[in-house]
Amino acid sequence: MPIGNLDIILIAVTTASACALPGVFLVLRRMTLMSDAISHAILPGIVLAFFLTHSLSSPLLILAAGATGVLTVVFVELLQKTKLVKEDAAIGLTFPALFSIGVILISRYASNIHLDIDAVLLGELAYAPLNRLEVFIADLNPLLLYVILHIQVQLQGYFSFSFDLGPMSLYVMGVLLVLNLAFIMIFYKELKLATFDASLAATLGLSPVLIHYGLMTLVSMTTVGAFDAVGSILVVALIVGPPATAYLMTDNLTRMLILSVVIGCVNAVIGYWFAYISNVSIAGAIASMTFIVFVLVFLIVPNRGLIAITRRHIRQKWEFAQTMLVIHLFNHEGLPEAEAESEVAHLHEHLQWEPTFASRVVRYALNNRYVSQKAAQLILTDRGRTIAQQALVQ
Amino acid sequence: MDNFLFLTRLDYTLIVVTLGAALLGTVSGALGTYAVLRRQSLLGDAISHAALPGIAIAFLLTGSKTPLILVLGAAVAGWLGALAIISIVRLTRIKYDSALALVLSTFFGFGLVLYSLIQRSGNANQAGLDTFIFGQAATILKRDVITIGILGGIALIIMLILWKELKLLIFDEGFAASLGFPTRLLDILLTSLLVIAIVLGLQAVGAVLMSAMLVAPAVAARQWTNRLNLMVFLAAVFGAFAGVSGTIISSSTTGLPTGPMIILCATLFVGLSIAFAPNRGLIWDSIRQHKNRRSLKIAVGRLMEGPQQESE
Numbered sequence: 001m002p003i004g005n006l007d008i009i010l011i012a013v014t015t016a017s018a019c020a021l022p023g024v025f026l027v028l029r030r031m032t033l034m035s036d037a038i039s040h041a042i043l044p045g046i047v048l049a050f051f052l053t054h055s056l057s058s059p060l061l062i063l064a065a066g067a068t069g070v071l072t073v074v075f076v077e078l079l080q081k082t083k084l085v086k087e088d089a090a091i092g093l094t095f096p097a098l099f100s101i102g103v104i105l106i107s108r109y110a111s112n113i114h115l116d117i118d119a120v121l122l123g124e125l126a127y128a129p130l131n132r133l134e135v136f137i138a139d140l141n142p143l144l145l146y147v148i149l150h151i152q153v154q155l156q157g158y159f160s161f162s163f164d165l166g167p168m169s170l171y172v173m174g175v176l177l178v179l180n181l182a183f184i185m186i187f188y189k190e191l192k193l194a195t196f197d198a199s200l201a202a203t204l205g206l207s208p209v210l211i212h213y214g215l216m217t218l219v220s221m222t223t224v225g226a227f228d229a230v231g232s233i234l235v236v237a238l239i240v241g242p243p244a245t246a247y248l249m250t251d252n253l254t255r256m257l258i259l260s261v262v263i264g265c266v267n268a269v270i271g272y273w274f275a276y277i278s279n280v281s282i283a284g285a286i287a288s289m290t291f292i293v294f295v296l297v298f299l300i301v302p303n304r305g306l307i308a309i310t311r312r313h314i315r316q317k318w319e320f321a322q323t324m325l326v327i328h329l330f331n332h333e334g335l336p337e338a339e340a341e342s343e344v345a346h347l348h349e350h351l352q353w354e355p356t357f358a359s360r361v362v363r364y365a366l367n368n369r370y371v372s373q374k375a376a377q378l379i380l381t382d383r384g385r386t387i388a389q390q391a392l393v394q
Numbered sequence: 395m396d397n398f399l400f401l402t403r404l405d406y407t408l409i410v411v412t413l414g415a416a417l418l419g420t421v422s423g424a425l426g427t428y429a430v431l432r433r434q435s436l437l438g439d440a441i442s443h444a445a446l447p448g449i450a451i452a453f454l455l456t457g458s459k460t461p462l463i464l465v466l467g468a469a470v471a472g473w474l475g476a477l478a479i480i481s482i483v484r485l486t487r488i489k490y491d492s493a494l495a496l497v498l499s500t501f502f503g504f505g506l507v508l509y510s511l512i513q514r515s516g517n518a519n520q521a522g523l524d525t526f527i528f529g530q531a532a533t534i535l536k537r538d539v540i541t542i543g544i545l546g547g548i549a550l551i552i553m554l555i556l557w558k559e560l561k562l563l564i565f566d567e568g569f570a571a572s573l574g575f576p577t578r579l580l581d582i583l584l585t586s587l588l589v590i591a592i593v594l595g596l597q598a599v600g601a602v603l604m605s606a607m608l609v610a611p612a613v614a615a616r617q618w619t620n621r622l623n624l625m626v627f628l629a630a631v632f633g634a635f636a637g638v639s640g641t642i643i644s645s646s647t648t649g650l651p652t653g654p655m656i657i658l659c660a661t662l663f664v665g666l667s668i669a670f671a672p673n674r675g676l677i678w679d680s681i682r683q684h685k686n687r688r689s690l691k692i693a694v695g696r697l698m699e700g701p702q703q704e705s706e
Contacts, residue, residue, distance in 0.1 A: 006657030027488075032495040033436055040602060082676060084668050089613050092435035097661040100654030108649035233443065234506075237499035244492045281510035289502020294496065298486060306485060 005276065011169050012272055012286065015226050016264035018177035019238035021184055022219050024253075024260050027243040032087070034073065034216065035239045037095040039223045039232035041072040043102030046224075051109070062172070062224045069220025070213065072098060140175050169229045176225045180218055184257070187211065192253055231285040238264060241290035245297050248304060267293055321361040323391050324351060325371050329380045330388035342378045401450055407532075408645050414542055415637030415656060418598055419611065421546035422591045423633025425553065426608030427615065427626045428584055431564050434490075437476065437585070439605035440498040442592050444475025446505025446601070450512060461538060461597065468593040474503050476585045486670040529600030531641060532651035542594050549590045552583075553626075560584060601652035610660035611636060617671035636660035 026032045043070025049061040072094055078092035184191065193201040194211045201208055219239070226235045246259035270293075271286030299306050328351055332341040341350055348358035362378065365371045370384035380388070429437055448471025449464045456463050475497050482493040552561065562570040563580045571577045588608070595604045616626035642657030669676050 027492045029487050030491050031491045036436075036439070038494055052585060084617060084667060084674055084676075085613055086430075086433055086435075088433050088435040089430050089609055090441065092605050092609035093613060093661060093664060096603050096657050099602055100606075100657045100661075103651055103654045104649075104658075107651050164560075234499055234503050236495050238504055240492055240495040241500065244488050244496050247492075248486060267658065275507075279510075279514060281506045284503040284506030284510065287500045288507055291496065291500035291504070294500075298482075310484075322649070 003071045005272075007167050007170070008282065009272055011173060011229055012268035012282070013265045014170060014173040014177055015229050016171050016238050016242070016268040016286075017261045018180055018222050019226060019235060020242040020260040020264035021177075021180040021257065021382075022215060022222060023239035023243040024246070024257050025184075025191060025195055025215055026219065026239060027247055028253075032236075032240045033091050034076070035219055035223060036236050037076065037091045038069040038072055038216075038220050039227070039235050041098035042066075042068045042096040042220070042224055042232070043099050044068060044105060045102075046227075047102050047105045049191050062221060065224040065227075066217065066221040068098070069223060070217055071218075072215045073213070136330060163299060169225075172225045173229070176222050180222060183214065183218055187214070191215070230286070234283045234287045237287040241287075241294060245290075245294045248294075248301050258328065263293060283368075306331065318361065318364055321353075321357070322365045322368065322370060323387060325361055325365055325378075326380060326384040326388040327391055329378060330392075332386060333380060333385075339377065343376050344373065344378060345376060347378070396456065408641070410536050410539055411534045411645075411652070412638055413532055414539045415531060415598060415641045415652070416634045417539065417542045417546055417637075418595050419607065419633030419635070419637030419660075420630045420655070421542070421549060421631035421633075422595055422604075423611035423615070423631070423636075424550060424626050425587050425591045425620075426633075427609055427612040428560060428564055428627045429588060429613040430616065431625075435609045436491075436494055436605060436701050438477070438588060438592055438608040439474050439602075440479060440494045441585075441589055442596060442601040442604040443498045444478075444501035445469070445472040445593055445596060447471050447508055448474075448505075450505055450508035452670075453512060462541065465541070465593050467598075468596060469503075469589055471501065472589045472593060472705040473586060476589060480581070480585070494555045507509070523678040529540040529596065529598050531598045531644075531656075534598060538597065545590055546594055549587045553587060556580070556583070585608065599656060601659045601684050603653050606657045606660060607633065607636075610657070610664050613665040614660070614667040617667040617674050632660065636663060 008086070023032070023035070026035055042065040045065040046061055049064035052064075053060050071370050075094045075098075076087070076090045077086045079093065080087055085093065190201070190206050190211055193204070194206060194208045201211075207327075223232065223235050226238065230238065242260040242264035243256065245375050246256045249259055250256050267289045268286050271289035272282055274280075274289065275282040275285035297305070300306055325347070328347075329342055332338045340346070344359075344362060347362065348355045351358065353361070362371070362373075365378075365384070366373060368383075369381055370387060371378045372381055373379070420578050426438070429435055445468035446633075448467035448469070450467075451471070452463050452467025453459065463705050478497050479490075479493045480495070488496075559570070559575055559580055562573070562575065563577060563584065567577055570580070591608065592604050595607055599607055611623070611629040611633035614632045615625045618628055619625050636656050636659040640659040641652055643659070644650040644655040667675070670678075672678055687695040
């Protein structure tokens with residue numbers, strides 16, 4: 001396996017983990033559309049920072065774009081505060097406007113400068129390892145230089161003037177992952193409280209506003225850091241997909257956080273291998289995998305999955321019909337009309353069921369020993385009688 | 395003088411593009427009203443992104459770049475995306491916003507996979523994708539204007555025929571269901587009308603900005619009235635004006651792309667409406683507050699003075 005692939009997998013896994021962590025709180029706080037808004041609205045920030053630095057890999061770019069992201073949040077909240085615009089409409093107004101400004105800035109002032117708008121929006125993981133963090137020899141102090149050169153000469157057997165420390169995105173996303181992890185670990189209690197009971201958090205003196213903006217700052221920075229690798233639209237898949245999938249599986253916040261990271265990494269690795277084998281867009285394949293895994297989990301997860309729900313519905317349907325049957329028999333038991341009412345051939349008329357349905361219910365009830373059959377008549381067993389009595393008392 | 399120069403350049407292409415943008419603004423403004431009132435403003439964003447794989451599949455299957463076929467593919471995929479969102483919300487405990495964001499990004503991602511497949515096979519260029527994301531109003535032809543006019547007209551007529559039903563659906567869904575209206579069917583129908591408006595707009599303003607074409611005119615119109623019929627009408631007018639003014643401004647100067655200019659015009663309408671609209675607007679509101687405060691002061695003053703005068 002060529003080393004480039006390992007780099008891509010590492011970047012993808014780091015990016016997925018860094019995105020999934022704040023995503024959990026966005027999903028729980030019903031603010032996932034904010035990540036969509038931020039990922040589009042940072043465009044003017046990136047463009048302006050690019051005008052200043054003339055480089056796409058400058059750390060200033062991340063800061064400026066992160067600031068634009070927070071500004072988006074402020075705009076949305078200001079619009080909401082006027083009480084003239086609802087939250088969803090406020091988001092839907094803010095980010096296209098900022099995005100438009102970004103596109104106009106590019107086409108008016110930067111059409112001859114190299115700022116590839118596709119790269120910003122779509123990203124391409126395959127190119128991410130090409131931008132490498134390199135330390136130039138002149139920057140290092142002589143002793144360190146001697147040690148490094150010595151090791152490098154011994155390891156690789158050749159001499160170079162710059163020293164390759166690995167792909168740039170890996171460092172950017174690694175730092176963001178550590179930041180996100182630290183924020184969540186330090187403010188775990190506060191985040192949990194503000195997410196599930198904002199008013200209690202406020203009465204206890206925690207500032208929901210502060211936590212909100214802290215979270216949004218992290219989301220902005222993570223989005224910007226990830227756009228280089230996966231592009232601004234697919235970042236949303238990484239932020240929302242794994243937490244939404246994990247939300248189907250657990251009720252426990254800690255478990256949801258861990259599951260989200262694991263699912264994010266699994267999506268990234270499987271998506272990458274699929275893209276590698278069939279030679280298609282890596283970021284696109286990871287996003288597609290996110291949806292496939294979501295649907296699979298939705299189908300097979302115990303208790304809450306579609307299969308479990310459907311099976312429960314079917315079981316309940318037959319159980320209910322059997323209960324109806326024993327109640328019917330119970331009501332007429334020992335009365336003059338009992339003989340006519342408990343005739344198997346005419347049961348469907350009394351209970352207003354389809355004949356096939358009725359015969360199936362009788363079969364199940366016989367199997368469960370709720371009733372026994374004597375000639376053409378159904379007779380309640382003790383078990384069936386208890387069930388009927390319980391159902392009527394309830 | 396300079397301002398009138400563009401009038402002399404009112405050539406055929408510009409007229410066609412302006413007409414297309416105006417029609418588009420009318421249709422999306424009117425239909426967007428329903429999305430905004432139902433607090434589903436971002437549904438348009440999701441549908442427009444989810445349309446990408448449809449365009450790619452339509453191209454892969456037919457191998458043609460005829461707009462009508464691509465629009466059809468976009469409509470089917472966008473519609474499926476909207477259906478996926480509705481189903482996820484109904485069947486799981488995932489909330490509306492997460493379902494929207496999930497479908498939006500993953501459908502788009504699948505579209506990218508298909509696009510990279512098309513590119514690899516070498517019978518298409520990247521231009522298709524760029525047009526999809528950013529739109530290219532300049533490429534609107536007379537044929538496209540006719541398509542927008544016919545399909546948009548059909549959508550608006552359906553909206554007018556089902557006026558009462560849709561009105562009931564957006565303001566009191568439970569009541570509509572209790573009266574025996576098929577609310578789920580109406581919901582899907584309303585979503586389908588939105589899908590039509592969105593896929594028509596993809597070529598002109600692109601996927602990212604299409605959501606604003608639905609939201610901005612409706613939000614602007616909302617500030618001026620409390621009545622649905624007036625709001626739909628105003629939103630259509632604002633949408634048309636945004637389309638026309640955006641196109642003319644962008645054609646009068648180089649380096650101002652049409653789609654973003656239309657969106658900025660629509661956003662400007664929102665800003666002006668929020669500031670100046672009577673009754674609801676910010677300025678009106680602050681004047682009223684000022685008046686209230688003054689009349690309160692006078693009233694308090696009288697109360698304070700009243701007993702004193704008596705005692706004198």
